[in-house]
Amino acid sequence: MNRLHHPAGPLGSLVKCFWYWEGAPQTHTKERLMPNGEPAIIFNLRNDPIRIYDSGDTDRYSTFGHAVLSGAHTRSFVIDTAQQDRVVGIQFHPGGSFPFFRMPASEFENTSLPLAGLWPSTANDLREQLLAAPNLDVIFALMERCLLEQLLRPPELHPAVHYARALFCREPHATTVSRVMDKTGLSQRRFIEIFRNQIGITPKAFCRVRRFQRVLETVHRVRQIDWTEVALNCGYYDQPHFIHDFQAFSGFTPTAYHARATEHLNHVPIA
DNA sequence: TTAAGAGACATGCTAATCAG
C-alpha cells in the first residue's frame, strides 16, 4: 500500500508531500537513490534501524535509528530495503527543510543524520504517536502538526533563493548562475552563501542536479531511447559530457540505469 | 557501421578564501 498526502497552508511551499509505504519485503535488498537536491525525513515503523550504505563500497554502512533526516544530495546513495516494509516520510521541496532546523542546510549536504539528534524532545515522541495511529489520515495529520510546531524560522525562503530555485527548476539547461545572480541584486559572494545556507548545496550543483533529474523524467517509461537526443534536449553539450555527469550523479551508465529502472525513477534496485 | 562510453586538453566560470 502506498499513499501520498499534500499539505495545505504554510507547509505547502516547503513540503512536496507526505508519503506512506507498506508492502511485502522486496526481492532485492538494496536500492540506489538518485540525487534530486530535495531533503527528506524518513521514519521506519518497523523495529529495524535505518541503514545507509557507503556510496562506493556497498558493504560498509551506517545505522541511523528509526528516523533520519536526509539532506540535499548531489550524489547517489544506497539504502537497505529488506527490512523496510512499513515506512513514512516527508519529502521537502528544495530548501524546504531549512526553517525546521537550527543548522544551515549546507550542514546536511550529501549526508543523513538521526532525527533524534536534531529534534531531541520530538523525534521519538512523534514516532510513538505514528505507531499508535489508527489510520493514515491520523498519521499524516500528526506529521503535519509536528512540523508546524517545529518551525524555527519563517516558512519561506530568501526572495533571491526563491527566485533562483524556481528558475533552476524550470529551465536548468537554459540559464547560468551568474545570470540569475545579476537579477537578484546580491553580490556573487552573498548570493552563493545564502543559497547554500537554505537549499543545502551550491547554485551550480543544484542546477546540475535538476538537469540530471530532467533526464530521468524524459526517459521514464520510454522503451527505445536515443541517448544523444536526450542529452542535447536536456541541455548537455554532447554525449560524452552527458555520460560523465550521469555516472557522477547516479552511479550508473545511462543504459545500465535504464535497464534497472522501475516506476520510481529515483529508486534503482541493486543486489 | 553505428552508437555508447572514455578521456585529453584549453578556456572560462564558480565557489571558497582572505583581507579589510
Add this chain to the structure above:
DNA sequence: CTGATTAGCATGTCTCTTAA
C-alpha cells in the same frame, strides 16, 4: 558584510575504444 583573488571545476572541442 563586501571586494578581490584564485584554485579547481565545468564546458567546449576533438579523438579514440568498445560493443552491438
